[in-house]
Amino acid sequence: xxxxxxxxxxxxxxxxxxxxxxxxxxxxxxxxxxxxxxxxxxxxxxxxxxxxxxxxxxxxxxxxxxxxxxxxxxxx
Amino acid sequence: xxxxxxxxxxxxxxxxxxxxxxxxxxxxxxxxxxxxxxxxxxxxxxxxxxxxxxxxxxxxxxxxxxxxxxxxxxxxxxxxxxxxxxxxxxxxxxxxxxxxxxxxxxxxxxxxxxxxxxxxxxxxxxxxxxxxxxxxxxxxxxxxxxxxxxxxxxxxxxxxxxxxxxxxxxxxxxxxxxxxxxxxxxxxxxxxxxxxxxxxxxxxxxxxxxxxxxxxxxxxxxxxxxxxxxxxxxxxxxxxxxxxxxxxx
Numbered sequence: 374x375x376x377x378x379x380x381x382x383x384x385x386x387x388x389x390x391x392x393x394x395x396x397x398x399x400x401x402x403x404x405x406x407x408x409x410x411x412x413x414x415x416x417x418x419x420x421x422x423x424x425x426x427x428x429x430x431x432x433x434x435x436x437x438x439x440x441x442x443x444x445x446x447x448x449x
Numbered sequence: 450x451x452x453x454x455x456x457x458x459x460x461x462x463x464x465x466x467x468x469x470x471x472x473x474x475x476x477x478x479x480x481x482x483x484x485x486x487x488x489x490x491x492x493x494x495x496x497x498x499x500x501x502x503x504x505x506x507x508x509x510x511x512x513x514x515x516x517x518x519x520x521x522x523x524x525x526x527x528x529x530x531x532x533x534x535x536x537x538x539x540x541x542x543x544x545x546x547x548x549x550x551x552x553x554x555x556x557x558x559x560x561x562x563x564x565x566x567x568x569x570x571x572x573x574x575x576x577x578x579x580x581x582x583x584x585x586x587x588x589x590x591x592x593x594x595x596x597x598x599x600x601x602x603x604x605x606x607x608x609x610x611x612x613x614x615x616x617x618x619x620x621x622x623x624x625x626x627x628x629x630x631x632x633x634x635x636x637x638x639x640x641x642x643x644x645x646x647x648x649x650x651x652x653x654x655x656x657x658x659x660x661x662x663x664x665x666x667x668x669x670x671x672x673x674x675x676x677x678x679x680x681x682x683x684x685x686x687x688x689x690x691x692x693x694x695x696x697x698x
Contacts, residue, residue, distance in 0.1 A: 375494060382493075386504030391569050395508045395562040399515070402554050403667070410674055417681040421696045424685065 461540050463680045464689045470673040477673070481666035488659030496652040508566040509653070514661040516559040518668055519587060520622050522552035526594075527619045530612035540676075542608030543683065545615060546598060547675035551668050553591035559584060571635055579628035580636035583621060590618040604683050 376382040385392040460466050492510035499506035526548040532541040563581065564574045575581065594611045601607035624631075629638045684690050691697075 375497065385507070386498065388503065388505035388507075388569055391505060391565045392507050394565045395511050398561045398565070399511050399558055402558055406551065406554055406671060410671065410678065414674070414678040414681070417678055417685075418695055421681060421685050421690065425691055425696055428691070 461538050463540055463543075463684050464687070466540060467677055467680050467693075470677050474670050474673045474677075477666045477670035481663050481670055484659055484663035484666055488656055488663050491652060491659055492656035496656050497650060502570060505566070505569050508562055510656050510660050512559060512562040512566055513657050514664040515555050515562060516584070517661055518664045519552060519556035519559050519584070520625060521665075522548050522555060522668060523587065523591070523615075523622055524619070526552060527615050530615040533608050533612045534616070539605075539683075542605070542612065543676050543679045544672070545608070545612060546679055547672045548668075549591055549595045549598070549611075549615075550675070551671050553588060553595065555664070555668070556584065556588040556591055560588065567635075576635050578634040578636060579632040580625065580634050583625040583628050586621055587618075587625060590614075590621060594618070 383389060383393075460469060488510060492507060496507075496510075498504050526545050529541045529545040529548070532538060533545060560581075563584075567576070568574050594615050597614055598607045598611040601610055628634060629636055681690065
């Protein structure tokens with residue numbers, strides 16, 4: 374073990390700003406990338422779900438129209 | 450048709466690749482966490498302080514893996530770009546597109562951590578020497594590839610255009626790697642190379658290797674996650690996408 378005390382660990386021999394700055398920059402970058410990617414995926418899924426619902430509604434209307442035309446055709 | 454070749458290339462189809470990538474992301478994410486924890490432990494608690502730089506050298510455990518990844522990811526991106534241009538397969542263009550933001554991120558981290566290391570050791574945040582300048586050009590190449598792709602609406606044409614740019618930019622990778630030999634730079638020479646034993650304590654070397662493996666695992670996981678999102682964005686018209694349980698649910 375290198376460090377006599379927790380304070381020594383955080384002081385990094387006087388290089389705290391640079392060492393912890395590097396660690397912080399890397400951690401922040403990874404968090405930003407993961408959050409941004411999750412948002413992009415959710416946006417894509419949201420769009421596809423909405424499109425899927427719209428297609429199902431269109432499909433039902435289409436079936437209803439075909440049935441009505443067939444029914445009218447039989448009636449005449 | 451059931452030869453080994455057709456079985457392997459089956460995964461070039463987005464419909465078969467999408468679920469496979471989903472399973473792989475979990476594996477690579479856990480590997481990244483485990484290797485990162487081990488690497489940070491070795492780097493901060495096991496490796497001794499440096500004779501000249503004291504504790505300040507510990508930036509190496511982030512800086513070297515980030516710099517390596519910035520170059521490796523570019524080579525992988527260029528590889529998929531070449532496949533995209535040569536075979537015109539959809540997935541290869543998507544792979545190249547998925548790698549660019551992660552590559553740009555690692556390049557930015559290499560520059561930031563390098564700057565934070567340069568200030569206490571060299572007395573300057575930045576200097577226009579060969580290694581630093583060529584790495585900055587790498588960042589601009591990544592950003593250029595991403596900007597060109599987003600400027601073209603048709604995804605297949607965007608794939609081809611940005612593939613050409615990515616391949617032209619490959620010339621910069623050997624320039625970065627050999628810059629410390631070709632020119633007289635402020636940046637130190639390679640501490641680790643393919644030809645010599647590493648000129649550092651074994652625990653330092655182990656810490657760098659562990660962190661590099663962690664960076665690899667992270668990059669693979671995040672690139673797979675991004676390529677899955679790109680598949681959703683581009684293949685949304687396909688029937689198999691509409692049948693996915695994350696969409697029907």
